[in-house]
Each structure stands twice: as C-alpha cells, then as structure tokens.
Amino acid sequence: MKKISISVIALLCSVCCFAQQQLAFPFSGGKEKMEKFFKDSIAVSQDIIKKKVTGTVIFKFTADEKGNISKTIVYYADDVLLVEPVIAAIRQSNGQWVIPEHEKTHDFVMPFYIRYNIPDNDDDDLAKAALANYRSKRPVYANNQVPLDMVTLLPAITISYDVTP
Numbered sequence: 001m002k003k004i005s006i007s008v009i010a011l012l013c014s015v016c017c018f019a020q021q022q023l024a025f026p027f028s029g030g031k032e033k034m035e036k037f038f039k040d041s042i043a044v045s046q047d048i049i050k051k052k053v054t055g056t057v058i059f060k061f062t063a064d065e066k067g068n069i070s071k072t073i074v075y076y077a078d079d080v081l082l083v084e085p086v087i088a089a090i091r092q093s094n095g096q097w098v099i100p101e102h103e104k105t106h107d108f109v110m111p112f113y114i115r116y117n118i119p120d121n122d123d124d125d126l127a128k129a130a131l132a133n134y135r136s137k138r139p140v141y142a143n144n145q146v147p148l149d150m151v152t153l154l155p156a157i158t159i160s161y162d163v164t165p
Contacts, residue, residue, distance in 0.1 A: 026108065026152060028067070028096045035157060037096070041089035044114070044161040048081050052129040052163060054115040055137070057082045060151065061090055063097035064105050075109070077140040079133075086112050107151040113158045126163060 027034035047053075055078025062070045072090055077083045090110075099106035119126065 024098060026063070026098050026106070026154070027093075028098055031155060035155070037093065038089055038112070038157045039159060041092050042085050042112070042114075042157075042159050043088070044159065045081070045085060048085075048114070049116075049161060049163060051081070051136075052116060052126065052133050053079050053081050054130075054133070055079050055082055055113075057086050057112045057114065058109065059086065059090060059112070060107055060109045062105050062107050063099055065099060065103070067095045067097040067099075069094055069097070070105065074140050075142060078137060080138045080140050082112075082114050083140060086114075108154055109151050110154040111156040113156055115158070115160055116163045117160050119164060 025031050025034070027037070057077040058075040059072055060075055061072045064070055069090060072087060074083055097106075097108070
C-alpha cells in the first residue's frame with residue numbers, strides 16, 4: 001500500500017511540474033543576425049581611433065511589444081567616448097526586438113566590448129597611446145542601486161577596429 005501511495009503522489013507531483021519555457025531569441029532573425037547588425041551598426045568614431053580607446057559598455061534597455069526601444073540605461077562604460085556609438089546602434093534596432101507574448105515590455109542587459117586590432121609588428125607609439133588612454137579614462141557607472149526586475153542577459157558583442165589609417 002505504501003508503494004502505491006508513494007507512486008500516486010509522485011505521479012501527481014510530476015503532473016504539476018512544468019519545464020522551463022523555451023523562449024525564442026529576442027532579436028528577429030536570431031543571435032547571428034543580432035551580432036551582424038550591431039557589428040555593422042556601431043560606427044567607431046575617429047576620436048575613439050585617434051585616442052586608441054578600448055573597453056566595455058553595459059546597457060539595459062526596454063523593448064515594447066512592437067519591438068521598439070523605450071528607454072536605455074548605461075550600467076557601466078569604461079570610457080564616455082564608447083557610449084555614444086552604442087546608443088546610436090541600439091536606437092537603430094527599433095522594431096527588431098521580440099518579447100514574450102504575455103508581456104507588454106521586457107528589459108534586456110547587453111554588454112559590448114570595443115577594442116582595436118593589435119598590429120603584427122610591435123609599435124611603440126601604439127603602446128604609448130594605450131597607456132595614455134588608460135591614464136585618462138573617464139568611466140561611466142551607476143552611483144546608486146539599479147533594480148534589474150525581470151531582465152534577459154544577451155550575448156556580448158565584440159567590436160574590433162583597426163588603429164592604422
């Protein structure tokens with residue numbers, strides 16, 4: 001009798017359990033299309049190239065049910081120069097975000113890594129410029145708590161640029 005009771009309880013528990021819902025990738029076209037979109041859309045400015053700026057930028061943005069971006073928050077940026085091209089690219093992505101059906105808006109956190117391609121030969125000027133950039137970095141970060149709520153962490157996008165003219 002105990003075996004039957006335990007079996008019935010286990011069966012009832014398994015009926016009540018649900019597997020985690022598998023969500024479609026939140027960018028129309030998938031991960032590869034999102035990576036290509038941002039690599040093509042982020043325009044590295046001449047000021048960034050001249051100063052040899054590298055670093056990480058982490059954004060949180062909200063997409064509505066039509067896929068439009070409604071607000072953008074900078075969580076962290078290694079340098080203020082890196083923020084502007086990433087914001088411009090996120091604004092260009094309006095209408096391409098897909099959120100779960102039962103939600104009106106959805107938050108996403110997205111990291112970007114911006115760096116330069118290291119030349120094959122050693123370059124003393126590049127090393128000096130990299131050190132100067134490191135000394136003069138002006139990071140952007142939150143100085144108060146930032147609630148995350150229900151947020152989806154997206155894969156990081158790495159942008160590389162050439163330092164030679």
